[in-house]
Amino acid sequence: MSDFDNVGQLMCLPLDAIQPSDSYSAPSEYIVAAAAASLLQTGGHNWIPLIVEEAGDYAYRAITNHFIYVVAAHAGLEEVWCLVIKSSPTDIEQARILAGEVTPKVNLTTASRATITSVLKYLASQPGTSLKSVDVTISASKIAAEDRSNWQDFAPIAKLKCGITKGKKLDEFASAFYLSPPPPPPSPPSTMSIKQASKQEILERLNYLVIHKIDGFGTVDPEKLSELIVNADRSKWKSLNPITKMNCGINTAKVKTLKTLFTL
Numbered sequence: 001m002s003d004f005d006n007v008g009q010l011m012c013l014p015l016d017a018i019q020p021s022d023s024y025s026a027p028s029e030y031i032v033a034a035a036a037a038s039l040l041q042t043g044g045h046n047w048i049p050l051i052v053e054e055a056g057d058y059a060y061r062a063i064t065n066h067f068i069y070v071v072a073a074h075a076g077l078e079e080v081w082c083l084v085i086k087s088s089p090t091d092i093e094q095a096r097i098l099a100g101e102v103t104p105k106v107n108l109t110t111a112s113r114a115t116i117t118s119v120l121k122y123l124a125s126q127p128g129t130s131l132k133s134v135d136v137t138i139s140a141s142k143i144a145a146e147d148r149s150n151w152q153d154f155a156p157i158a159k160l161k162c163g164i165t166k167g168k169k170l171d172e173f174a175s176a177f178y179l180s181p182p183p184p185p186p187s188p189p190s191t192m193s194i195k196q197a198s199k200q201e202i203l204e205r206l207n208y209l210v211i212h213k214i215d216g217f218g219t220v221d222p223e224k225l226s227e228l229i230v231n232a233d234r235s236k237w238k239s240l241n242p243i244t245k246m247n248c249g250i251n252t253a254k255v256k257t258l259k260t261l262f263t264l
Contacts, residue, residue, distance in 0.1 A: 006054060006084040013082045015072060017060055018052060024066035035067070036075035046072060049083040051095050060084070063092050064099040108177040109151065113144035119176050131172055134163040150182045150213050185212035194262040195237060199230040205261040215257040220249045237264060 026032060039046060050068045052060040062069050063085060072080040085091050096102045106119055117140040124131045139162040146156065154174050158166040164173050189205050197205075206222035209215070228246045240258050243250045250258070 007086050009084050010049060011082055011084060012079045013052070013060060015069075015078060015080055017058055018050070018069065018080070018082070019055060019059070019061045020069050020073075021062050021066050024062075024070075026067070026070045032070055032074050035071040039071055039075050039077070044075065044077050046081050049081045051099070052082045052084055053087040053092065054084060064096045064101050066101075103176055105176055105178045107180055108143075108154075109148050109180045111144075111177070113140050116140040116143055120173075123172055123176055129172060130168040131164070134169070139163050148179070150218075151179050152181075153179070185214065188261060191261055191263055193264060194229065194240065195234045195264060197262070199226050202226040202229055208261070209257065215254060217254065217257065220254075224248060225250070239264070 046068050048065060048068060050062060050066075050072075051064045053063050055061040060082065068080065085095055093102070097104045106115060108116070111119075117136055120131070120134070120136040120140055123129060124134060124136055142160045142162040143157060146160070148156075154170055154177070155166075157164050157173065158170055164170055185208075188208055192201060192205075194202070203222055203226040206217075206220070206226055209217035210220055210222045225243075225246070225248045228248055229243065232242065232246075240255050240262060241252075243258065244252060244255060
């Protein structure tokens with residue numbers, strides 16, 4: 001059919017109408033040959049279908065169960081039974097996960113300690129893994145104790161001293177996890193003069209930066225900083241640089257962020 005309306009259909013398709021996957025590595029020739037012989041003994045009917053997506057008019061692309069394609073080609077079959085699925089990334093990923101061809105990933109942003117432990121146990125049990133020496137319980141506990149809501153990548157894990165170091169270990173860890181991007185912060189408070197701002201107005205703007213951990217402000221104490229600013233003689237300030245001398249965690253880079261909310 002020409003309108004890409006075969007989704008969900010079990011169809012016997014010509015093998016030459018199916019584009020095989022470039023990424024699939026076939027098993028040994030012995031396994032393929034033996035499977036091909038078994039296929040021919042049952043009349044060339046593959047009872048487990050090849051999973052495909054529609055790539056064009058009467059054209060298909062193999063998505064998963066690639067072994068069936070290789071065996072059918074080796075057996076010299078002209079047709080193979082296929083199940084047509086949607087071409088969306090999520091549907092394709094689901095099919096590959098269910099076929100056991102890819103490892104499903106867990107959202108580390110929201111994962112519980114039990115889930116992290118379970119995934120680490122699986123990774124540590126794989127042949128040739130670099131995570132074999134990692135204490136799964138300790139690693140999972142340290143990771144779960146962290147606020148992961150604003151993590152952009154897995155680099156913070158290497159700093160936890162949990163046995164998962166930068167390089168192969170962290171790469172293996174990342175193969176089973178992903179991070180959901182943090183939601184964008186709400187619109188900031190309006191900009192106002194720091195010379196005229198009250199403590200409450202200063203605190204409101206600092207809280208915005210701290211709560212949403214903008215540009216490293218997550219470690220700043222907004223109460224302490226607002227108190228220092230409001231008690232300072234701001235009338236002679238020609239810039240916001242005096243704030244960097246208040247021993248409150250504000251450096252030159254953070255001053256640039258403060259300029260988005262405060263003027264003189």
